[in-house]
Amino acid sequence: MITSIGISKSKRRPTLAQAALLVAFVNSSLTLAQDATLGSDLGELDCVIEPHMVIDLSSRVDGIVETMEVERGEFIEKGQVLVRLESSVERAAVATAQGRANANAEILASNVSAEFAQRRNDRVQELHRSDAVSTDQLDEIKTEFELSRLQLERAEENQLIAKLELRQAREVLNRHTLRSPIRGIVVQHYLAPGEAVEEQPIMRLAQIDPLRVEVIVPVMAFGTIKVGQRAIMRPEPPMEGEYQATVTIVDGVADASSGTFRVRLGLPNEDYRLPSGLRCRVRFLPMPEEPSPGTTTVAGQDPQLPKIQAAIEAKPLPLKLIKTGVTPTEVAAQRCQTIGPITDASEAARIMTAIAGQATQLRLREESHSSVASYLLLAPPQPSLKDSRALTEKMAAAGFNDFYIFWRGPHKGRISLGVHRNKAYAEERQTQLDELGFESELVPRTEKRTRFWLDVELLPQITALDLAAAEQTRGKADWTASRCETVAEPVQQGQTLAGASAPR
DSSP states (O other), X not given: OOEEEEEOOOSSOOOHHHHHHHXXXXXXXXXXXXXXXXXXXXXXXXXXXXXXXXXXXXXXXXEEEEEEOSOTTOEEXXXXXXXXXXXXXXXXXXXXXXXXXXXXXXXXXHHHHHHHHHHHHHHHHHHHHTTSSXXXXXXXXXXXXHHHHHHHHHHHHHXXXXXXXXXXXXXXXXXXXXXXXXXXXXXXXXXXXXXXXXXXXXXXXXXXXXXXXXXXXXXXXXXXXXXXXXXXXXXXXXXXXXEEEEEEEEOSSOBTTTTEEEEEEEEOOTTOOSOSSOEEEEEEOOOOOOOOTTOOOOTTOOTTHHHHHHHHXXXXXXXXXXXXXXOHHHHHHHTEEEEEEESOHHHHHHHHHHTGXXXXXXXXXXXXEEEEEEEEEEOOOOSSHHHHHHHHHHHHHTTOOOOEEOOSSTTTTXXXXXXXXXXXXXXXXXXXXXXXXXXXXXXXXXXXXEEEEEEEEEOTTOSSOOOHHHHTTTSSOXXXXXXXXXOOSSOOTTOOTTTTOOOO
16 A cells, blocks of 8 residues: 655654754755746747648649539538549449449350250260260360350459449549548638649648647757646737647757757647637746656655655654555556557557657557458358249249349359348348248358557656547547556566556
8 A cells, every 4th residue: 555654643742953854854845846947937938820730632633623612711521522523524434334343144144055055064964874975076065065154254254344443433533522631621722613633732721620839949948848748828819818738849959040949839729719820929837846766756746755754764753654545556557548449550650649748658459359240141052053043033023132143152052132231130131031931041241350459658747648639630539548457567578558458
């Protein structure tokens, strides 16, 4: 248990010299702390509020602007359609490719020819065993059977190529629709409907949540400002109020001519209350004093307390141990938070970059699992393709037309009655087939998925993660931050800050 030290009420009072020593030490400690604070107080410095990111939206293809979907000054979401280019030729190409992909007459004809060649081959085999036909005739029939089978495979390959061409045509069409890569605001239009796009930007976008605050700091303060340090920013009139920002970048190179260096701060602006482009004044707050090596500081504890305790121990007074009810593990767990689940490693890297100013250590964990992605509804296996076709004719006569015969793969020859992502919908369709008198089998289709967890050890002055900047990396976040379940000893290679445990 963590203990704090208090002076017990003993009948024997401390000597006057001991009390004087304790008071003098406390006053000296407070004076040193005040001097350190004054030394790090630079007063208010000039600053400029800038957008977090400015983008000139361009097109990968040349064309004519058909419509502008947003106006200057309009707020936009990530993925929102901004510009549409003239695409009548591309839409026609998609329609043509769609028709080729849906055409299956060649496959049906090849299938009929292959079935006929198989029946004929079987009959000639029987006649050859009874010496009714010659070996040359048997060889001719076998060759025709193989050619018909290859013709069916070629028809299936042609349809597969047609589907790939359809996908390509859709991708070309999608290039004529420009979407926003960020969540922000439209700053300027460079082109208007009817104008040509030829290797030039169409519009300018700006991300103003979070904002960037650029500060020019005298070189005499170099080394006193740290990443993660807090500051108070006041914008120029007519904007009012004070806003808390966090240092994200401290330049490591000073400007010799002006005797200054640059510092950048991040400023959350979720409600878009502050515009960019304003001048401002900023005041840096002092960093909490770090404990000296070999001492342990509990969150919320006065940094001078270990020194005072050392002075008291040097001249012992009657002391009493007071239990606080907080264990070391619980205190350590408050310094560690876990973000997750995160869908991919690239997104995790962006989050790590966004919150780097709040952490002393970051550890990324990977977790893989298999889950059911969809449900395939299949008719029972049939003895031959002929029987499968006969079953489809019965289904069509009963009013059920949503089916497909697998020509290859693990379900070759079986009838697919639909693919559903929702199991309830699949079971409902299975019930409808049962009512029509057709048996069916529900086959789950699984896929392997990977997700990531990010363990964050917080800086001493931070009590909880600020995820505003991290959420801006994708505009919408479906992950959360929670306290680590357990905290291990200093992390070894391959371990995480949270040990082997992870949120479930």
